[in-house]
Amino acid sequence: MPADDEQRAAALRAGLEGYVLDEDDAALLAAADEPAEAEAQQGPLPVLAVVGRPNVGKSTFVNRVLGRREAVVQDVPGVTRDRVSYPAEWAGRRFMLVDTGGWEHDAAGMHARVADQAEIAIAMADAVMFIVDATVGPTSTDEQVVRLLRKSGKPVVLVANKVDSQMQEADASALWSLGLGQPWPVSALHGRGSGDVLDAAMAVLPEVSTVASPLPEGGPRRVALVGRPNVGKSSLLNAIAGQDRVVVDDVAGTTRDPVDELVLLGDRPWWFVDTAGIRRRVHQTKGADFYASLRTQAALEKAEVAVVLLDSSVPLTEQDTRVIQQVVDAGRALVLAYNKWDLMDEDKRFLLERSVDKDLVQIQWAPRVNVSAKTRWHVDRLVKALDTSLESWDKRISTGRLNAFLGELTAANPHPVRGGKQPRILFATQADNRPPRFVIFATGFIEHGYRRFIERKLREAFGFAGTPIEISVRVREKRRR
Numbered sequence: 001m002p003a004d005d006e007q008r009a010a011a012l013r014a015g016l017e018g019y020v021l022d023e024d025d026a027a028l029l030a031a032a033d034e035p036a037e038a039e040a041q042q043g044p045l046p047v048l049a050v051v052g053r054p055n056v057g058k059s060t061f062v063n064r065v066l067g068r069r070e071a072v073v074q075d076v077p078g079v080t081r082d083r084v085s086y087p088a089e090w091a092g093r094r095f096m097l098v099d100t101g102g103w104e105h106d107a108a109g110m111h112a113r114v115a116d117q118a119e120i121a122i123a124m125a126d127a128v129m130f131i132v133d134a135t136v137g138p139t140s141t142d143e144q145v146v147r148l149l150r151k152s153g154k155p156v157v158l159v160a161n162k163v164d165s166q167m168q169e170a171d172a173s174a175l176w177s178l179g180l181g182q183p184w185p186v187s188a189l190h191g192r193g194s195g196d197v198l199d200a201a202m203a204v205l206p207e208v209s210t211v212a213s214p215l216p217e218g219g220p221r222r223v224a225l226v227g228r229p230n231v232g233k234s235s236l237l238n239a240i241a242g243q244d245r246v247v248v249d250d251v252a253g254t255t256r257d258p259v260d261e262l263v264l265l266g267d268r269p270w271w272f273v274d275t276a277g278i279r280r281r282v283h284q285t286k287g288a289d290f291y292a293s294l295r296t297q298a299a300l301e302k303a304e305v306a307v308v309l310l311d312s313s314v315p316l317t318e319q320d321t322r323v324i325q326q327v328v329d330a331g332r333a334l335v336l337a338y339n340k341w342d343l344m345d346e347d348k349r350f351l352l353e354r355s356v357d358k359d360l361v362q363i364q365w366a367p368r369v370n371v372s373a374k375t376r377w378h379v380d381r382l383v384k385a386l387d388t389s390l391e392s393w394d395k396r397i398s399t400g401r402l403n404a405f406l407g408e409l410t411a412a413n414p415h416p417v418r419g420g421k422q423p424r425i426l427f428a429t430q431a432d433n434r435p436p437r438f439v440i441f442a443t444g445f446i447e448h449g450y451r452r453f454i455e456r457k458l459r460e461a462f463g464f465a466g467t468p469i470e471i472s473v474r475v476r477e478k479r480r481r
Contacts, residue, residue, distance in 0.1 A: 006400035008407065012427045013399075016441060019426065019476040028431055028439060044209040045087065047096045048201055049125035051118050051149075053141045054102025056133040057161040061188035062086065062099045065198065085260050090198045095205060098125060103145055119148065124211050127155040127204045129197075134160035134171040134185065138178050146178050155204035158183045159197055164190060220262060220269040221390055224303035226327065228319045231309050232339040235373035237274045240265055240382075266383030273299050300326065304434070305333035305389050305466075307382065312338040312352060312370070316359045324363060328468045331435045333389035334366045335382065335466060341370035342377045365459055367466050389466025395436060397462055399429050402438070409457055415450050426476070437470040446473045 013029065021029075050058045065088055088097040100118040122128055128149060132142055149156050160172035163185035175183035184200060186193035225233040241263045261272050300306060306327040310320055327334050344352065356368070367385040371378045397405075406428050415423050423444030431439045438458075440446065451471050458469060 004404075006398075009398075009400040009403045009427075012403055016427050016476075019441070019478055021476060025441075025474065025476075029429065045094055045096045046126045046205045046207070046209045047085075047098060047124065047211055048088075048127050048129060048205060049098040049100060049121040050129045050131060051100050051103060051122060051145065052131035053139065053145065056102070056131050057188045058102070058131050059099055061129075061131060061159070061161065061186070061194070062097055064188050064191055064194050065090070065097055090202060093202055093205075096209075103141070103148075122148065122152050122154065125154060126206055126209055126211055127157065127201060128152070129157045129159055129201060130180065131159045131161050131188075132175055132178070132183070133162055134168065134175065134183075135162045137171065137174050142178065146180060149180070156180050157197060157201045157204065160185045161188050163187055164192065220271045221305065221386070222271040222273065222303045223386065224273045224275055224300050224306045224332070225309060226275050226300060226306050226323055227309035228317070228323060231311050232373040233309050234274050236307075236309060236337070236339065236371070236379070237261060237263075237272055239373045239376045239379050240272060266380065268383075270386075273303060275299050300330050300332060303332055304393065305335065305386055306330075307335045307337050307386075309337050309339050309373075312341045312344055315355065321359070324360070324366075328363070331468060331470070333393035333435070333467045334363070335385045335389050336360075336363075336366050336368045337382065337385075338368065338370045339373050342372040342375060365465055365467075385466070392464045392467040393434055393436075395462070395464065395467075396433050397430050397436075402428050402430060405458075405461055406440075406454070409454070413453070415446065418447070423475075435468050435470060436464060437472070440471065440473045441476055442473055443478075444475055 016029075050062055052058050066086055084099045086097045086099070088095055098121050100121045103118040130145060130149060132138065158175060158178065158180040160175050160183040163169055163172050164187045169185050172183045172185035182200075184193060184197040186197050188194070225237055227233050241261055261274070262269055263272050264270075308320075308324050308327060310316065324334070324336070338352075338356075341349070357364075360366070367388050369378065369381050369385045371382070373379075406425055410425055415425075421444055423442050423446055425446075426441045426443065428438060428440045431437045440454075451473070455469050455471055458464060
């Protein structure tokens with residue numbers, strides 16, 4: 001049968017020569033069945049943590065090193081709350097740069113958990129960059145950080161920030177009193193002196209990390225945790241990681257920067273990215289929340305699969321639907337996770353299942369998992385759902401099988417006649433995967449309703465559970481003799 005499929009596809013492909021094709025068509029047809037190249041895997045990069053008390057310019061310095069506005073910055077203390085890792089490069093050397101929240105002695109509430117994350121970042125770094133505000137000088141909090149750094153035994157580069165001109169360099173010299181060696185005067189805002197301090201950091205960073213584990217062959221898959229604010233994304237990441245990896249609080253919008261964490265789930269490593277909650281309208285947010293929304297979209301673009309977390313204790317909202325649509329529009333594999341399911345009684349669960357089927361009628365293809373982030377109930381079931389979605393996202397169908405399928409489908413259910421004409425499908429190919437994208441060559445316009453019919457039948461025949469499918473149609477006219 002496969003040989004017959006290939007012969008049929010070759011015959012249909014030859015039939016296209018009688019139609020007008022452009023350069024894009026020729027390139028698409030030539031590359032249709034070429035296997036995708038695997039990405040090269042990298043070893044563990046050395047880790048450089050950036051620490052200091054609140055509002056000394058840590059995230060501004062991180063953005064200066066990265067060369068882009070990656071970390072959320074605002075002119076108020078306490079914007080950064082979690083430890084956030086970014087791949088960076090300087091003078092041909094690649095490393096991981098870890099931004100942290102401000103460290104404060106005797107902090108309480110959320111601020112205490114932010115300080116804990118900064119201390120964990122120090123413990124998990126190969127070297128530390130300690131940033132101090134040169135215009136204020138050494139404070140008692142800075143001296144507490146020095147004691148913490150000495151106890152860790154890690155190499156430290158002392159950075160005197162906010163030295164915007166040569167006249168202010170005398171302020172930086174006052175930081176010799178901290179006993180950490182030479183203070184490097186920089187202006188994170190303007191870039192002054194940043195090259196020198198990075199050279200000093202490269203001198204103490206090892207070539208290969210002594211704290212990070214090497215990534216396994218094949219590399220961990222990237223999973224983005226998305227959802228509206230305060231639905232339990234950070235709690236779920238902590239449950240999966242088995243530790244307090246990110247700051248959790250009852251205040252909506254606690255997470256601002258996307259937080260990457262390499263965790264073991266189902267005896268395999270995964271990159272989980274906790275994101276800021278996607279709000280009702282991005283343009284209605286302001287300040288740190290506005291930039292957090294943009295970072296969430298960027299994190300989604302970098303991910304392979306998104307777990308959309310929904311609160312099972314409340315009905316599905318318009319905001320939830322918008323988050324799901326955002327994942328579909330980004331072309332990412334999708335898993336729906338219903339949090340707090342263990343709190344629902346049997347009657348409520350039955351009613352909720354019916355409500356979900358009604359509200360998500362267009363996304364019946366997404367795997368659903370019922371979990372509890374607080375108690376880790378059924379969290380391990382995420383693995384099967386993630387594998388299912390990613391397998392569909394990666395899937396390719398041979399040109400022969402695809403055309404045999406479409407031939408049988410259109411013979412049994414032809415396209416409706418419109419205006420006395422009936423468009424005919426000439427040939428089809430899978431142009432890409434991640435997500436699966438199909439291109440159909442036809443003699444006329446294929447209606448959206450018929451495209452949805454083709455998509456539904458594709459899912460029934462080949463699976464594709466957990467991934468969006470894109471179907472585009474190229475109308476081609478016959479060559480004139």
